[in-house]
Amino acid sequence: MRKWWILAAAVLALTPVFAQKTITIKAWTIGPDDPSITRLKNLEAAVDRLNALLAIEGADYRVKLEGDFDTTDWDPYLRRVLLAFQSGSAPDIVQASAAPLIGVWATAGYIAPIGDEVSRYGTFKDVFPTLWNAVTFKGQIFGTPQDTEARPLYFNKTLLKKLGWSDAKIAELPKMIEKGEFTWDDLLATAEEALKKGVIERGKGYYHRPKNGPDFLMWYRAFGGTAYDPASGKLVFDKAAALRYFTWLKKAVDAGVLEKDRLDGNWKRFHQNVTDGKVLFFSGGTWNWAEWKSQWVKDRGGESWLWQHFGFALQPAYEKGGRPVTLSNPQAYMVSSASKHKALAAKILAFVAMPDLDARHAVGSGHLPVLQATASLTENRFIRAVSYMLNYTTFQPQHPDLPKWQNALYRGVSAVESGQVTPEQAVSVVATEMKRTLKDQVMIK
């Protein structure tokens, strides 16, 4: 009889433990660059902190994070996310580029508006106010900013020195670009000179990314183009600006400064040639700095090698005195509308928006912080040095049909570079293509 009592007491004592629920939250994140793993690690840290708090509060549940970090590429990742959305098996939290994916996914109804949750948590108040624009679609907040960046024009200091530039002149270059004194044409002339003097090999005067991406929109802007008309909410294609951009590309290819097959889809080749010190000017992202440091020049001194050999500036203006640009493509965490734990997912996001985690990601991956407090926390030299670029930054317009606009522009770029059409023909190809695919959603100027 006594045994029964003991057993009953034991069961009663253990009940709270067994009654404690575990809620599993699934989160999918992507770099694709390796150092950006903190996009996932920070979520894990946030869940740990949340669980610690839940334990103190004596809550009857704990959170388990089933996370995934993708290092393949955007294309397969977005396909995976899309198929998950469509089959109703999407993770609770998805990280992706705020624009235009928030526009696309919100239009499709895959992600939930979380404005109410955002206003509930104080941690979000410290986010740079402009970043909320990037996650807002049709007046509603659909995500929380995860990081941002800038896309600099890098230059190889060693090659410039070989070309006869003094240290002072090299150090002055970013300032000259900022003031609009060093334009795309000056870049071309410098690279041509380097080619003639044998400082660089053919085609390695200027490198841009090897495949489609938001940067082409940025260069179109650098040549004076606008992509969006806020008044009508429609996309815009400025033929004159596109012609300036395409003409420059054509001149660069003809001069032997730019490879005619630069769009070879091969990132490895891009990084290899750049970090082998063969390329004079190259447009990249701030996160490339972290990639080069930890993957490409690790054995040669890491970051100190980079400081010694590479410099960075804004993307130049196209005319003297013009305004240089860069583009930021902020990342955002979004909550799936199919999630059963939307409030909890948003709570985790509030726990991620902490300066220490923000700083850890920014420093580790070469991105820029999203919290104002972080900026004062970090002593990182690179982040401090590139921060001024945010004053010149632009975003991608949050239009669900932006992908079609981008694809058409990219078609034009690839047609001009490969020499298949003239810049004038390419402009009309792009305009026709945009009219065909975007119909009344584009204004051709």
Added chain:
Amino acid sequence: MRRYLTPFLFLGPASLLILLFFFTPVVATLLLSFTDLATTTFRHPSWVGLANYRDLFADPFLKKILANTARYVGLTLAFNVGMGLLLALVTSLVPENWGDPFRALWLLPRILPPVVYVFIWQGMLAEAPMGLVSDLLGVSKNWLVETPWVAVILANGFVGASFGMLIFTSAIRAIPRELFYAAAVDGATTLQTIRRVVIPMLAWPILFVTAYQTLSLLTSFEYILLLTDGGPGFYGTEVWSLHAYHLALSNYFGNVEFGLGAAMAAVLVVIGVVVSLFYLKIFNFRALVTEPKIEV
């Protein structure tokens, strides 16, 4: 009624499979191609009739993609069938203990996972000091972007040739020995024997390999996707099926157009059917399915 029961029982399972996995997808694709289904309209697609087809044929670069497809299928097919035949003949002419290992060697590209296989190609074609081809030729170039078609056709051909090789080898082995003896008695040279005895007996396998490979080349794009992704430059090696894939399942910015992709796939189905009928015609299919004149 009973009369039909046995054939029905025999044909039923296969017909059901064909209906489920071949016929239904075709109908589904056709239906999809009449809608504007895309990422943004997935929850509420609307019927757009022939709009996708109109869009497709209004694309000024359709010609280039069609020409690429013809080039890819034609040249790869020629390599596959020609090389397959050559390999089958050569390995059948030499003693078996020489022929078998040689054939096994040619199967290697087929048993390698495509991604690994393509990595090897990319490595071989890279610039010096990594690239084997650059090292051997003494000219450091990225051969994949320099000669993309050669790379695409050879990478596919090395995989495809082994298919013809196996089919042709077994067909050659099935030819009755007596025919070779008779040819030898008549004083035929090796080349004459091949031309007058072997090739005519291979008409059926050649039709099969050609038709099968044409259809599979029309729809397969994984090696091109991995090698060049349709590049370099402006639709350099973009073929029809890859273009459909790019439109329907792949988009850097995340808005994919299933309706348009389905329309492209539907066009591919039509091309496939037309090509198959053409083959049946030129190989005189009716004659091939009549009772054999010799016992095989």
